[in-house]
Amino acid sequence: MLRAPTYDAVVSGDRVFVSILEANGRDTNLQRVETPTLTMLSVSPSGTTPLPASPLSAAPTRLWPASGGVIAVQGARAVRFDAAAWVELPTLPVTAPDFLLGLGDAVLLRTGPQLFVLGQGTWRAIPVAAQASSAVFGPGNSTEVRVVFTGIDGLCTTRVTLADLSSTAPSCLANQTELLSGEALNGTLDDFHAWARDVVDLQLWHFSAGQWRRGSRARGERLRWTPDAAFAVASIDVTGTIPLQNLTRVVGGRSTEALFVQSWELLGCDGELRTCARTPGFIRELVASDGSEALFLIENLVDARRSLYLKRVPLPHRDSGDCTPACAAGLLCTRASGIANLCVADPSR
Numbered sequence: 414m415l416r417a418p419t420y421d422a423v424v425s426g427d428r429v430f431v432s433i434l435e436a437n438g439r440d441t442n443l444q445r446v447e448t449p450t451l452t453m454l455s456v457s458p459s460g461t462t463p464l465p466a467s468p469l470s471a472a473p474t475r476l477w478p479a480s481g482g483v484i485a486v487q488g489a490r491a492v493r494f495d496a497a498a499w500v501e502l503p504t505l506p507v508t509a510p511d512f513l514l515g516l517g518d519a520v521l522l523r524t525g526p527q528l529f530v531l532g533q534g535t536w537r538a539i540p541v542a543a544q545a546s547s548a549v550f551g552p553g554n555s556t557e558v559r560v561v562f563t564g565i566d567g568l569c570t571t572r573v574t575l576a577d578l579s580s581t582a583p584s585c586l587a588n589q590t591e592l593l594s595g596e597a598l599n600g601t602l603d604d605f606h607a608w609a610r611d612v613v614d615l616q617l618w619h620f621s622a623g624q625w626r627r628g629s630r631a632r633g634e635r636l637r638w639t640p641d642a643a644f645a646v647a648s649i650d651v652t653g654t655i656p657l658q659n660l661t662r663v664v665g666g667r668s669t670e671a672l673f674v675q676s677w678e679l680l681g682c683d684g685e686l687r688t689c690a691r692t693p694g695f696i697r698e699l700v701a702s703d704g705s706e707a708l709f710l711i712e713n714l715v716d717a718r719r720s721l722y723l724k725r726v727p728l729p730h731r732d733s734g735d736c737t738p739a740c741a742a743g744l745l746c747t748r749a750s751g752i753a754n755l756c757v758a759d760p761s762r
Contacts, residue, residue, distance in 0.1 A: 414717050415439040416446060422710050424638075424699050425478035429456040429708055429723060430464075432474045432485065441718070453485065453494075456723050467492055467499045478638070478702075479515025480555070486513065493520070506536045512596055517555025519575050523548075523596070528560060530575055539573055540580070542566070546590075551597040551620075552605050552640060561597050561607050563589060568618060568625055572602065586625035591616055598638040599645040599663075606645040606663055608636045615647060619666035628666020632760055634658065642704035649760050651675050656696055659760040660707060660728070668761040672728045673707050676747040679726070694719070704728065 416438035422431045431454045440446050449471040453464040469487050477484040482494040484502070486509075491502040493515060505522065512523040520531035526548040528539040541548045544564040551559030551570060560580070561570045568589035571580045591609035599605050604621045606628070615636070617628035633647035637660070645663035657679070660672040694712035701708060709724045732754070736746035740756035749755035 414714070414719055415443075418695075418712075418719065419473050420695055420697065420710070420712070420721075421474060421476045422697050422699060423476040423478050423483065424702055424708065425483050426481070426702060427457060429699060429710070430454070430476050430483040431456060431710065431721070432476055433721075434471060434473060453483075455483075458725070464494055465497075465499065467494070468501060475509075477513035477515070479520070480517050482515070484513055484515055484520070486510070502531065503534060503536060512550065514550070514553075514598075516553050516558065516575075519555060521550055521553070521558060523550060526562070530558075530578070532575060537578065539578055542569070542583070547592040549593045549596045549607070551607070552600055552602050554602075557602070559597070559602055559605070561593060563591065563593055568607065570607075570620055570625075584620070584623055584625065586618070586627065589618070589625075589627065595635055596638065597636070598640045599636065599642055601643070604643075606636060606666065608633075608645075610635065617645075617663060617666050626666055629668070631661070631663065631668040633661070633668075636663070637700040637704075639700060639702060639704045641702040644704060646672065646700055646704050648698075648700075655693065656698070657709075658698055660700065661761040662704075662729075670729060671745060671759055671761045672704075673726065673730045674732075674745055674747050674757065674760060676732050677750050679709065679724070700728075 416435040419434040433452045436449050451471040455462045475486045484493045489505040489508045492499045507524040510522050510524050514521045522529040529536050542564050545562040548562035551561045557574050560573050566585045567587040569583040569585040571583045573580045594610040597605050597607040607618045609616045614630045615633040619626045619628050632649050634650045637646040639646050647661045647663050649659040657675045659674050661668040662670040694714050697710040699708040707726045711722045713720045732748040736754045736756050740746050743759050743762045744756040745759050746754050747757050
């Protein structure tokens with residue numbers, strides 16, 4: 414409790430990687446700690462494993478997913494952990510990238526509408542239409558990746574071969590001028606969703622069978638990264654003191670089902686004390702890469718000690734109990750406390 418922490422966490426494959434930076438202060442024995450420490454962990458259903466000490470300094474660290482491991486970034490410096498050891502990557506072409514992803518031996522990077530790939534020890538710019546106003550990555554694998562962009566031809570996508578940066582002819586949907594707001598990491602190379610964020614809603618597009626279709630507007634703040642799911646997951650901010658998001662399933666260009674709705678049950682102290690956050694501090698909500706789970710990294714402050722817990726919630730999640738009278742159409746029954754249930758708006762409507 415006497416050392417201020419900074420956290421980051423990311424889902425990579427079937428694991429969650431966590432970085433913990435602890436500042437100067439006093440340890441649990443009240444002994445003075447003069448230097449900060451950086452700890453990184455790998456968390457799987459079978460347990461938690463500390464990673465070997467990285468070559469990075471004890472400073473705020475951003476984590477990004479990578480095939481078989483994780484990439485840790487400080488400014489323009491990045492190191493990649495693959496199963497056993499850390500490997501230094503060439504200096505990033507920018508500091509604080511908007512997106513970074515390891516695919517096999519390649520690494521993808523985006524800053525604004527500029528796209529790069531690391532291969533054979535060199536960062537190379539991925540060509541995008543000169544008039545592109547926004548560009549993001551879509552689904553990919555170790556040999557090729559979808560690039561999605563908007564410009565004078567509307568909303569377009571092309572397949573890019575990572576070895577030589579050759580690309581297919583773009584497939585476009587005319588008169589789509591919105592700026593893409595983030596990566597389209599869902600579905601497959603030939604069936605996925607792209608998105609743009611308005612003030613309170615998402616505009617969805619669905620690419621399938623070689624063609625774009627403009628989807629509906631849906632409630633949400635962003636599409637989560639679910640590269641191993643056949644569907645997309647929309648994340649909806651919820652007003653309140655605890656930073657949780659409702660989740661909905663996106664299929665065919667529209668929200669079709671509520672996957673998670675914030676409730677008392679997640680943090681309630683009703684039997685399983687190991688996952689009871691009596692005084693929650695930091696909370697990070699993640700989604701499994703295949704969309705099968707929501708994962709909550711919870712900092713619990715109890716008895717002058719700070720603990721971290723990872724709670725897994727299978728999706729779709731439905732609270733136990735019934736509402737009386739039954740909820741009307743468009744409402745879902747959610748646990749509001751240990752003794753009461755409440756009808757709340759269905760986030761997928």
